[in-house]
Amino acid sequence: MECKSILVIDDDPAILQTMQDVLEIHGFRVHTAVDGADGIRVLQDMVIPPCVVLLDLMMPGMNGWGFLDYQKGHPVFSKVPVVLCSAYEASARSVGKEPVLIKPVKLDTLLAAVKVFCA
Amino acid sequence: MREVLVRILIVDDKPENLIAMQAAFKDCGYGITVALSGKEALEHVQDYDFACILLDVQMPVMDGFEAAKLIRKYPRSKSTPIIFATAIHRTEAYEEMGYVAGAVDYIFKPLNTAILRAKVRVFVELFLQSKELRQKNILLEEAIGRAKENEQLKQALAARDEFLLMASHELMTPITPLSLQLQTFIELFKEGKPPQVEPARLIRMLNTSQGQVERLSRLVGELVDVSKLSSQKLEIHKEKLNLHTLTKKVLEDFSEEIKKSHCEVSLVGEEEVCGVWDSFRIEQVVINLLKNSLKYGPGKPIEITIRGSHHAYASLAILDHGIGISKRDQLRIFDRFERAVSAKSYSGLGLGLYISQQIVELHQGRIKVDSELGGGSKFTVELPCEA
Numbered sequence: 001m002e003c004k005s006i007l008v009i010d011d012d013p014a015i016l017q018t019m020q021d022v023l024e025i026h027g028f029r030v031h032t033a034v035d036g037a038d039g040i041r042v043l044q045d046m047v048i049p050p051c052v053v054l055l056d057l058m059m060p061g062m063n064g065w066g067f068l069d070y071q072k073g074h075p076v077f078s079k080v081p082v083v084l085c086s087a088y089e090a091s092a093r094s095v096g097k098e099p100v101l102i103k104p105v106k107l108d109t110l111l112a113a114v115k116v117f118c119a
Numbered sequence: 120m121r122e123v124l125v126r127i128l129i130v131d132d133k134p135e136n137l138i139a140m141q142a143a144f145k146d147c148g149y150g151i152t153v154a155l156s157g158k159e160a161l162e163h164v165q166d167y168d169f170a171c172i173l174l175d176v177q178m179p180v181m182d183g184f185e186a187a188k189l190i191r192k193y194p195r196s197k198s199t200p201i202i203f204a205t206a207i208h209r210t211e212a213y214e215e216m217g218y219v220a221g222a223v224d225y226i227f228k229p230l231n232t233a234i235l236r237a238k239v240r241v242f243v244e245l246f247l248q249s250k251e252l253r254q255k256n257i258l259l260e261e262a263i264g265r266a267k268e269n270e271q272l273k274q275a276l277a278a279r280d281e282f283l284l285m286a287s288h289e290l291m292t293p294i295t296p297l298s299l300q301l302q303t304f305i306e307l308f309k310e311g312k313p314p315q316v317e318p319a320r321l322i323r324m325l326n327t328s329q330g331q332v333e334r335l336s337r338l339v340g341e342l343v344d345v346s347k348l349s350s351q352k353l354e355i356h357k358e359k360l361n362l363h364t365l366t367k368k369v370l371e372d373f374s375e376e377i378k379k380s381h382c383e384v385s386l387v388g389e390e391e392v393c394g395v396w397d398s399f400r401i402e403q404v405v406i407n408l409l410k411n412s413l414k415y416g417p418g419k420p421i422e423i424t425i426r427g428s429h430h431a432y433a434s435l436a437i438l439d440h441g442i443g444i445s446k447r448d449q450l451r452i453f454d455r456f457e458r459a460v461s462a463k464s465y466s467g468l469g470l471g472l473y474i475s476q477q478i479v480e481l482h483q484g485r486i487k488v489d490s491e492l493g494g495g496s497k498f499t500v501e502l503p504c505e506a
Contacts, residue, residue, distance in 0.1 A: 013379070014327050014334075018296035021324050022303050025316055060465055087288050087295075104295040107302035 004118050005029040005048070009039040009067065010056040010085070015103075019054065019110075026111060028118060036062030040070055049080050052117035057086040057095070068095065081117045125243050126150040126167050130160040130186065131175040131204070140173060143232045149243070157186030164196035170246035171239055172196070173226075176205040176217065184216055200242040202226055282456040282469075289468055290338055293331035300328045341470045345455065348477045355397040355481050362392040362401070362433050362502075363425050369405045370423075373413075380413040382439075388425040392433045394504040400478045401502070404486075407471035408437045408498050414465060416441020416495065432484070432501045440495040449488050475500075 006028050008019045013034075020030040031050060033039035036059065043049065053071070057064035064084065071077045086092040087103040101113055127149050129140050137153045144151060152167065154160040158181060160174070172190065176183035183203055190196045203217040206228035217225055224238055303324070307314035314321070347353040363386070370377070370384060377384050412421045419440035427433035442460070444452060451457045453476045458469035472486075479486045482502050490496035 012292060012296075014293065014296040014331055017327050018299050018324070021320060021327075022299050025303060025307070025320075087291050104291060104298045107299055107306070110299070 005031065005046075005050045006052055006054060006114055006118065007031045007033065007039060007042060007046075007050040008054045009033045009036065009059075009064070010054075011035055011059040011061075012056075015056075022107065022110070023114065028114065035059045036064060036067030036070070039067050043071075043077055043080075049077060051081070052114055053080055053082045054085050054101070054114070055082050055098075057084060057091055058088065065095070068098075083113050083117075124150045125170045125246060126152055127239060127243070128152045128154065128160060128163055128167075128169045128172045130154045130157065130173065130178075130183070132156060132178040133175075136175065140230070140235070143230065143235050144239070147236065147240075149239075157181030157183070157189070160186055161189055161193070164190050164193050164199065168195060169199050171200040171202060171242035173202050173204055173235075173239070174222075176203050187217075187222060200224070200245070202238060202242075204228060204230065278456045286338075286342065286468055290335065293334045293338075297328055297331040297335075300324050338468060341468050341474065344474050345470055348474065349455075353477070353481065355400060355478075357395045357397055359393060360396050360398050360401065361390075362394065362427075362435055363388075363390045365398060365402055366405055366423060366425060366435065369402060369409060373406070373409060376410070376413060381418040382413055382416065382421050384409075384421045384423065386423045386425070388423075389428045390425075392425050392427050392504075394433050394502055396482055396502060397478075401482075404475040404478050404500060405435065407475045408435075408500070410467075411471060411498075412437055412439035412441065412496070414441075414467070415439065415460075419495070427504065431504060433504050434499055434501045436497055436499040438495065438497040443492045443494045443496055444488065444490040445492040449490060452488065453486070 004027065006023055008016060008023070008030060009032075010016045010019065011034055016032050016034065020032055023030045031042050031046065033042045038061075039053070039055070040062075043053075055064045055067060064086070068082065071080070071082065081098075083099045083101060084092045084095060085101045085103060085105065089100070089102050092100040092102070099113060099116075101109060125148070127144070129137055129151060130153075131137050131140070132155055134155070137155070141151050141153065149170070152163050152169070154163055157178060160172070163169075164172070174183045174187060178186070181189075183205075187201050187203075190199070190201065200223040202224045203222045204226050205217075223242075226235060226238060307316060344353065366386060370386060409421075409423075416439040421440075422438045424436045424438070425434070426436075453472050455473045456469065457473070458465075458467075476486050479500055479502065484500065484502035486498065486500045488496060488498050
């Protein structure tokens with residue numbers, strides 16, 4: 001039960017707000033960030049890293065790829081699993097081995113994906 | 120093969136000569152036009168393209184040399200081959216005169232029918248060949264024109280396809296929160312008992328849902344506007360308006376968005392700038408420009424200046440300190456389906472400036488941009504004050 005926190009990174013305020021509400025209703029602690037750089041700041045501020053990061057790819061400022069570059073090179077954060085959440089399926093699939101959620105994502109699919117990492 | 124009627128013109132002041140020459144071309148299949156004077160010949164050369172002209176040198180009033188000079192002045196006959204026919208001027212000096220006047224050949228009377236026919240046939244062949252070349256050239260030019268049109272159509276189709284892909288993603292974005300929230304609500308209320316969620320959160324979620332429905336209808340509205348503009352069906356309903364009042368109201372309506380963008384928006388200039396415009400559409404223009412400034416220059420001040428109470432034109436300028444637009448991109452941002460930045464970085468359909476420009480032009484006004492990459496942008500709308 002220690003690790004039930006999720007970091008959601010998305011530039012769309014409505015998506016961010018909704019992810020937070022929906023995941024909190026289902027008992028997760030949710031941190032939010034509006035782009036890759038903001039996500040890095042939030043990660044650095046967290047005492048215990050989240051059990052999973054839900055990452056949008058297309059964002060102004062630092063996008064999802066930029067965030068992944070940083071995260072993968074970091075000694076601690078590289079161990080945090082990332083789930084990609086994008087409307088562009090082909091782009092998301094080509095990133096690597098990260099699991100992919102295609103927007104608009106179904107509630108069941110979203111919950112199942114995060115539960116893999118937040119038992 | 121010889122479907123084309125080949126015409127030759129025979130000019131001679133003596134009817135019996137004309138009859139003799141006509142007889143010489145019997146069975147050749149040429150259309151023969153005859154003229155009894157240089158003056159009459161000049162009328163014919165304006166009406167037909169002759170393969171060649173047989174021109175008698177000795178004629179009263181206007182002799183053959185004079186007639187040839189004048190024939191050369193008409194566009195249709197400026198390069199028609201002229202064969203001079205003469206009985207007496209067999210001297211070289213006279214032959215030379217003929218060539219200077221534009222003759223390409225000389226034939227001496229009494230005429231040898233075989234030579235005459237052979238000389239004319241050479242020019243007829245030339246005439247047919249150049250006619251065929253001209254036709255091929257026309258066909259070629261048409262084909263090139265069609266290829267160019269095809270290329271333009273292809274590019275337009277590609278732009279449209281790209282736009283459709285982008286637009287469908289854009290329409291899909293509000294569906295993500297909307298669908299997640301509705302599924303959550305269904306789950307929360309499915310047991311028939313009050314949900315275990317604090318009311319404040321429920322209300323916030325419902326507001327977000329409502330916001331997404333508005334966002335969807337705005338996007339669909341833009342698509343409707345574009346199709347109306349393409350088919351010239353966008354109607355303008357003019358009424359007397361004050362541009363300052365209208366802009367002030369837009370700023371009030373958008374106070375939430377302005378706050379979220381951390382932009383400080385100031386409205387300066389004159390307060391009584393009136394004209395006869397479509398309030399809904401002009402408001403749409405102001406909103407589009409304001410939203411662009413907020414989107415591309417968050418956290419930076421925005422200055423809106425309204426002027427024109429003493430001029431024929433009212434102007435509204437909106438100056439931001441955002442990412443700016445390169446000179447090259449400035450050429451295309453008002454086009455349909457065009458935007459200076461990637462759709463992957465900035466949301467929206469990229470139709471705002473196109474729609475705004477069209478609305479302004481429907482008011483006989485104009486919209487222009489002054490910007491440089493990294494140096495912010497200034498969009499100016501000018502509208503005629505009189506209806």
